[in-house]
Amino acid sequence: MATTETLTAERILEATEEVLRRYGPAKATVVDVARALGVSHGSVYRHFRTKAALREAVTERWLRRTIDALRPYADAPGPADERLTGWLTALFALKREKAGGDPELMATFQVLIGENSAVVDRHEDHLVEQIAGILAAGHREGVFTVPEADLPATARAVFHATDRFHNPAHSAEWSAPDSGAAFAAVVTLVQRALKA
Amino acid sequence: MATTETLTAERILEATEEVLRRYGPAKATVVDVARALGVSHGSVYRHFRTKAALREAVTERWLRRTIDALRPYADAPGPADERLTGWLTALFALKREKAGGDPELMATFQVLIGENSAVVDRHEDHLVEQIAGILAAGHREGVFTVPEADLPATARAVFHATDRFHNPAHSAEWSAPDSGAAFAAVVTLVQRALKA
Numbered sequence: 001m002a003t004t005e006t007l008t009a010e011r012i013l014e015a016t017e018e019v020l021r022r023y024g025p026a027k028a029t030v031v032d033v034a035r036a037l038g039v040s041h042g043s044v045y046r047h048f049r050t051k052a053a054l055r056e057a058v059t060e061r062w063l064r065r066t067i068d069a070l071r072p073y074a075d076a077p078g079p080a081d082e083r084l085t086g087w088l089t090a091l092f093a094l095k096r097e098k099a100g101g102d103p104e105l106m107a108t109f110q111v112l113i114g115e116n117s118a119v120v121d122r123h124e125d126h127l128v129e130q131i132a133g134i135l136a137a138g139h140r141e142g143v144f145t146v147p148e149a150d151l152p153a154t155a156r157a158v159f160h161a162t163d164r165f166h167n168p169a170h171s172a173e174w175s176a177p178d179s180g181a182a183f184a185a186v187v188t189l190v191q192r193a194l195k196a
Numbered sequence: 197m198a199t200t201e202t203l204t205a206e207r208i209l210e211a212t213e214e215v216l217r218r219y220g221p222a223k224a225t226v227v228d229v230a231r232a233l234g235v236s237h238g239s240v241y242r243h244f245r246t247k248a249a250l251r252e253a254v255t256e257r258w259l260r261r262t263i264d265a266l267r268p269y270a271d272a273p274g275p276a277d278e279r280l281t282g283w284l285t286a287l288f289a290l291k292r293e294k295a296g297g298d299p300e301l302m303a304t305f306q307v308l309i310g311e312n313s314a315v316v317d318r319h320e321d322h323l324v325e326q327i328a329g330i331l332a333a334g335h336r337e338g339v340f341t342v343p344e345a346d347l348p349a350t351a352r353a354v355f356h357a358t359d360r361f362h363n364p365a366h367s368a369e370w371s372a373p374d375s376g377a378a379f380a381a382v383v384t385l386v387q388r389a390l391k392a
Contacts (some may be wrong), residue, residue, distance in 0.1 A: 044209075066379075147386075153377075153381045154381070156381060157378075157382045157385040158385065160360050160378055160382050161382050161386070163360045164357075164359045165388045167366075169363075169366065170359070182352065185350070185352060186353045186356050188353065189350065189357055192388065192389040192392040193268050193389035193392065195392060196388040196389065
């Protein structure tokens with residue numbers, strides 16, 4: 001699909017995701033990406049200096065979609081406890097959708113995620129920051145009683161305590177009939193802790 | 197190793213675990229087990245009617261070791277909140293030890309666990325029962341304020357909220373330098389919830 005559009009990093013990343021989806025992470029090459037864009041592989045390398053850099057960038061872009069999709073829940077109006085439940089529910093729904101909707105792409109990104117642990121760490125930090133923002137608002141509103149100094153550690157603990165409902169290592173369990181009830185029980189536990 | 201000892205189910209299971217460790221779950225056969233015991237494979241089949249039944253029993257035995265090792269923590273003297281922290285800490289330590297001490301046996305049992313989901317469900321039920329026992333004691337002592345009717349669901353929520361620190365799907369994260377602090381933060385969160 002040769003084209004006269006300007007070759008941007010974003011267009012390369014879009015094409016890379018499509019190539020990864022089609023050939024799988026083991027076989028996809030930079031030449032495949034260049035061919036899909038109708039450009040030379042040199043043109044791709046001008047934006048991403050190595051294949052590893054390209055794979056890292058496409059992983060980051062994929063994870064950023066979750067962050068962007070969750071931001072409205074983090075910044076929603078209303079009391080912080082309801083926002084937290086809304087945010088956790090949205091995260092679980094997004095992850096379930098990703099896992100169930102396109103299992104091949106999910107499997108592809110699981111490989112990429114394994115290769116790019118620093119990207120994943122940054123992604124987790126972003127998610128924990130969104131939780132921390134909600135907890136800080138709840139602290140100001142008097143909804144949450146956790147001491148201010150404990151908020152960063154508590155935000156990470158909330159993220160870890162709900163791991164079963166967002167970490168792809170658990171995706172096989174998400175289709176179990178009782179997974180919704182199990183999720184609700186953990187959210188109740190977390191809310192009790194924050195209001196203690 | 198021919199022997200004149202009586203052939204018990206327990207001796208067969210011991211030998212099976214050793215054979216699985218040596219040959220791996222894909223290659224180990226009932227004939228290998230019989231050979232290790234110096235008996236005919238017919239003798240093994242008199243105790244376990246199929247290879248699948250034998251694999252299920254050895255999986256159950258392996259998981260029961262965790263239950264047995266945790267019972268003293270579940271039944272320990274002292275206030276329920278301290279017993280709960282002790283129990284969760286012991287579970288995390290046991291799982292870390294299993295994962296780190298003999299990674300090949302761990303990998304073998306991960307395969308068997310994948311084959312025997314009913315055994316794993318029962319195992320999780322046993323662990324949740326131990327937590328429920330501690331929560332019920334805490335309720336009687338007035339240490340935990342969770343309503344009695346909510347105790348079973350809460351026990352399961354505590355189990356799920358601490359998943360990151362006992363589910364083998366997370367074993368790669370257990371050697372991270374901050375895993376001890378992350379565990380302590382989740383336990384603090386759980387304790388706050390139970391005392392709210």
